Amino acid sequence: MRLTKEGFRLTFTTAMDAERLAGAKTWRVSRFRYLYLPSGSPRADEAPSKVAAIRPSAEARSVELALADLEPGYIYEVEPEGLVSAEGRSLENPLAFYTLNRLLDGRGFTGPMSEPLLIAKAESGDGPDPEAGRQVYATFCGTCHQPDGSGGGLPGAQQLAAANFRQRGPDGPLAKPDEVLLKIITEGAEEKPMPPFGGVLQPGQIRDVLAYLRAAFGEENP
Numbered sequence: 373m374r375l376t377k378e379g380f381r382l383t384f385t386t387a388m389d390a391e392r393l394a395g396a397k398t399w400r401v402s403r404f405r406y407l408y409l410p411s412g413s414p415r416a417d418e419a420p421s422k423v424a425a426i427r428p429s430a431e432a433r434s435v436e437l438a439l440a441d442l443e444p445g446y447i448y449e450v451e452p453e454g455l456v457s458a459e460g461r462s463l464e465n466p467l468a469f470y471t472l473n474r475l476l477d478g479r480g481f482t483g484p485m486s487e488p489l490l491i492a493k494a495e496s497g498d499g500p501d502p503e504a505g506r507q508v509y510a511t512f513c514g515t516c517h518q519p520d521g522s523g524g525g526l527p528g529a530q531q532l533a534a535a536n537f538r539q540r541g542p543d544g545p546l547a548k549p550d551e552v553l554l555k556i557i558t559e560g561a562e563e564k565p566m567p568p569f570g571g572v573l574q575p576g577q578i579r580d581v582l583a584y585l586r587a588a589f590g591e592e593n594p
């Protein structure tokens with residue numbers, strides 16, 4: 373799997389079934405990011421990638437996939453569906469990944485924010501904005517804390533019970549004052565899989581996501 377100007381070229385060890393190689397249904401491409409934190413990371417910002425063009429070579433030994441959203445800072449995942457060789461043999465390795473740090477024109481990854489987050493930031497005023505925080509939550513927190521705030525996602529499901537935002541009463545995570553929660557989100561929870569987001573999110577975005585936690589899962593919203 374090699375980077376091209378517009379996407380990736382996949383080269384096979386033998387000639388492939390030409391029709392399937394050129395078929396739009398064959399090519400499932402998606403992308404995601406890792407947060408690159410010491411505690412490890414779930415996939416963040418994951419979304420399907422649109423394949424804009426499929427260009428098989430004349431001998432059907434390779435194919436170039438042009439992607440609509442080729443951007444540095446993502447890991448691209450390519451999963452050909454139903455692709456077989458010209459002789460009808462299935463692939464030995466049916467999954468390919470490419471960590472895209474730099475495009476061929478030299479452009480590198482300039483920031484951790486995905487486009488939806490940048491838009492959310494531009495729209496937010498001075499005070500914390502729970503709507504902008506919703507985007508941050510969906511992108512960076514939901515894989516572990518779950519969209520409904522109940523915890524229980526990866527990794528270490530047991531410990532994540534402590535991350536259940538729907539838990540009420542003095543032991544519930546949201547019973548803690550803002551300063552304490554802002555510190556945990558920024559610095560992470562010591563020796564726990566709650567990662568530090570200080571290097572990933574702007575301080576304003578951390579306040580936004582806390583405002584979202586309170587609005588979506590806090591006492592006022594039973």
Ligand code: HEC
Nearest residue numbers: 512513516531532534535545553556557561564565566581
């Ligand atoms: C890799 C998984 C993971 C991700 C991603 C994650 N968290 Fe957590 N979070 C946890 C775990 C596990 C805990 C429970 C820690 C513990 O046991 O005290 C937790 C706890 C918390 C707590 C409660 C802390 C306490 O002591 O009561 C808050 C608030 C929180 N997370 C906010 C966030 C926010 C906001 C995001 C996204 C910006 C986020 N988390 C992303 C795993 C994660």
